[in-house]
Amino acid sequence: MNHAVTLSQLRTCAAAVAVLVLTGCASTANNPQDPFESYNRVMYGVNDAVDRAVLKPVATGYKNVVPGFAQTGVSNFFGNLSDAWSSVNNLLQGKGEEAGTDFGRFALNSTFGIFGLLDIASEAGMPKHDEDFGQTLGKWGVPSGPYLILPLLGPSTVRDTAALPADFGGDIWKYKEPTNWRNIGAAIRVVDTRASLLDASSLLEDAALDRYEFLRDGYLQRRQSQVYDGDVPRQLNNDDQDDGDTGVNTQVVPTPVSTEKP
Amino acid sequence: MKPFMHLVAAAATVAISTVLVAAPAAAAEAPDALVKRISNEVIDSVKADKDIQGGDRSKIMGLVNEKILPYVDAEKMTQQAAGRHWRAATPEQKQKLTTEFRNLLVYTYAGALSTIKNETVEFKPMRGAPTDKDVEVRSQVNVSRGEPITLNYRLSNESGSWKIYDVNVLGAWLVQTYTSTFNSEISKNGVDGLIKRLADRNAQLAAKPLAAPAK
Numbered sequence: 001m002n003h004a005v006t007l008s009q010l011r012t013c014a015a016a017v018a019v020l021v022l023t024g025c026a027s028t029a030n031n032p033q034d035p036f037e038s039y040n041r042v043m044y045g046v047n048d049a050v051d052r053a054v055l056k057p058v059a060t061g062y063k064n065v066v067p068g069f070a071q072t073g074v075s076n077f078f079g080n081l082s083d084a085w086s087s088v089n090n091l092l093q094g095k096g097e098e099a100g101t102d103f104g105r106f107a108l109n110s111t112f113g114i115f116g117l118l119d120i121a122s123e124a125g126m127p128k129h130d131e132d133f134g135q136t137l138g139k140w141g142v143p144s145g146p147y148l149i150l151p152l153l154g155p156s157t158v159r160d161t162a163a164l165p166a167d168f169g170g171d172i173w174k175y176k177e178p179t180n181w182r183n184i185g186a187a188i189r190v191v192d193t194r195a196s197l198l199d200a201s202s203l204l205e206d207a208a209l210d211r212y213e214f215l216r217d218g219y220l221q222r223r224q225s226q227v228y229d230g231d232v233p234r235q236l237n238n239d240d241q242d243d244g245d246t247g248v249n250t251q252v253v254p255t256p257v258s259t260e261k262p
Numbered sequence: 263m264k265p266f267m268h269l270v271a272a273a274a275t276v277a278i279s280t281v282l283v284a285a286p287a288a289a290a291e292a293p294d295a296l297v298k299r300i301s302n303e304v305i306d307s308v309k310a311d312k313d314i315q316g317g318d319r320s321k322i323m324g325l326v327n328e329k330i331l332p333y334v335d336a337e338k339m340t341q342q343a344a345g346r347h348w349r350a351a352t353p354e355q356k357q358k359l360t361t362e363f364r365n366l367l368v369y370t371y372a373g374a375l376s377t378i379k380n381e382t383v384e385f386k387p388m389r390g391a392p393t394d395k396d397v398e399v400r401s402q403v404n405v406s407r408g409e410p411i412t413l414n415y416r417l418s419n420e421s422g423s424w425k426i427y428d429v430n431v432l433g434a435w436l437v438q439t440y441t442s443t444f445n446s447e448i449s450k451n452g453v454d455g456l457i458k459r460l461a462d463r464n465a466q467l468a469a470k471p472l473a474a475p476a477k
Contacts, residue, residue: 030446031442072406127409127410128409129409130409199374199377202373203370203373203374206369206370206373206467207366207367207370208443209440209443209447209459209460209463210442210443210446210447213442213443213446214439214440214443216442217434217438217439217441217442218432218434218439219434221433221434221435221438221439222432222433222434223433224433225412225430225432225433225434226433230400230412230433232433234398
C-alpha cells in the first residue's frame with residue numbers, strides 16, 4: 001500500500017466527511033460542542049474497530065518485542081522532526097523564546113544527537129514544546145468549532161481539521177525519498193505512537209463509563225489547554241464547557257458548594 | 263536588672279513569634295506542600311515496591327487508601343460531576359454515588375500507579391494570595407520520551423485542612439470530563455441508574471487483574 005496515496009486519500013476523505021457533516025447529518029446531539037455526535041459516534045466505532053483489529057495488537061507486539069532503547073530512538077527521531085514544525089508554529093504564535101528553543105533542539109539533536117535518535121537537548125535543559133498549526137490558529141483567535149472524529153486519525157475539531165493540510169506540509173518526513181522508505185517510516189511512526197499510548201488507552205477503558213463522551217470531553221479540554229499552553233483562564237474554562245443538555249453551567253466554580261451540603 | 267529585663271523581653275518576643283508563626287503552620291499544611299508530600303510519598307513507595315510495579319492489587323489499594331484518600335474531598339468531586347442533579351438527590355443517593363465514584367477513581371488511579379517507572383515530578387510556583395481558600399497546585403511529570411505531562415490539582419480549605427477536589431491530567435479536568443456522562447446517565451435512568459452503572463463497572467474492575475507491565 002502506498003503511503004502517499006493513503007495520505008491524500010485521507011485528506012480527501014476528511015474533506016468529504018466535513019462536507020457531509022456540514023450539509024447536515026441528522027443530529028441527536030446534546031452537547032453544544034458536538035452537534036455532529038451521531039456521525040462522530042459511528043466514525044468512533046469504525047476507528048475503534050480498526051484499532052482493536054490491527055493497530056493495538058501490532059503496537060502491543062512492538063512494545064513487547066522491540067528493545068526499549070530502540071523504541072526511544074524511534075520516538076526521538078520522529079519527535080525531532082516535529083520539533084522543526086513546532087518551532088515554526090511557535091514563531092507564528094509570537095513566542096520567540098520557545099521558537100528558539102525548539103529550533104535549537106532540532107539543530108542539536110539532528111547533529112550531536114545523531115539524526116535525532118538521541119534527545120540530548122532535553123538533557124541539556126531545553127524542553128520540548130509540541131505545537132501544531134491548529135494550536136496556532138487557536139492562538140490567533142480562531143474558535144475550535146465542533147468536535148469531529150476523522151477517519152483513522154481520530155478526535156479533532158473543525159478548526160484542527162482545517163489546519164491539517166498545513167501540518168502535513170510541515171512534516172519533514174513527508175519529503176523523504178525514496179517513497180518506500182517514507183512509507184515504512186510512516187508505518188513505524190504510527191505504531192510507535194500507538195505503543196506509547198497503550199497505558200493511557202487501557203486507563204481510559206477503565207475510567208470511562210461512556211468512552212466516546214469521556215474521550216471527547218477530555219480531548220476538547222486538552223486542545224484548549226494546549227492553545228493556552230496549559231494556562232487556560234479559569235473563567236473561560238468554566239464558560240466554554242458546560243454539561244450540555246440544557247446549557248446549564250454545572251461547573252467547577254466552588255463557591256456555592258458549602259451551602260448545599262446535606 | 264536591665265540585662266534580666268532584656269532577657270525576659272527577648273524570651274517573650276521569641277515565644278510570641280513562635281506561637282504566631284508555628285500555630286497556623288501546625289493547623290494547616292500549605293496546599294502545595296501537601297500535594298508535594300503526598301506525591302513524593304506515593305512515588306517513593308511505588309518505586310521501592312516490586313509487588314506494586316507488578317500490579318499487586320491489594321498493596322496498591324492499601325497505598326491509595328492510606329496515602330491519598332484522606333486528602334481527597336470525594337463528596338465535592340461527586341457533587342460537581344453531578345451538577346444540577348445533585349440537589350434533587352436524596353442524602354442516601356448522594357452518599358452511595360460518592361462512594362461508587364470514589365471507588366472508580368481509586369481503581370483507575372491504582373492502574374496508573376503500577377505504570378510509574380522513571381518519572382519525576384516538578385512543581386511550579388504557587389499563584390494567588392496566602393489567604394485563598396481555593397487554590398490550584400501545578401506540576402508536571404517529566405517522562406522519558408516526549409513532552410512533560412501536565413498534572414494540576416484543585417484544592418479547597420473548607421474545614422481547616424486542604425483537600426483535593428479535582429485533578430487535571432494532560433490539560434483535562436477530571437470532574438469536567440465526567441460531567442457529560444453523569445448528566446446523560448442521570449437524565450436517562452435517574453441517580454439510581456448512575457449509581458448502578460458505577461457499581462457494575464467497579465465490580466468488573468475489582469474482578470479484573472491490574473494491567474501488569476508489558477515486560
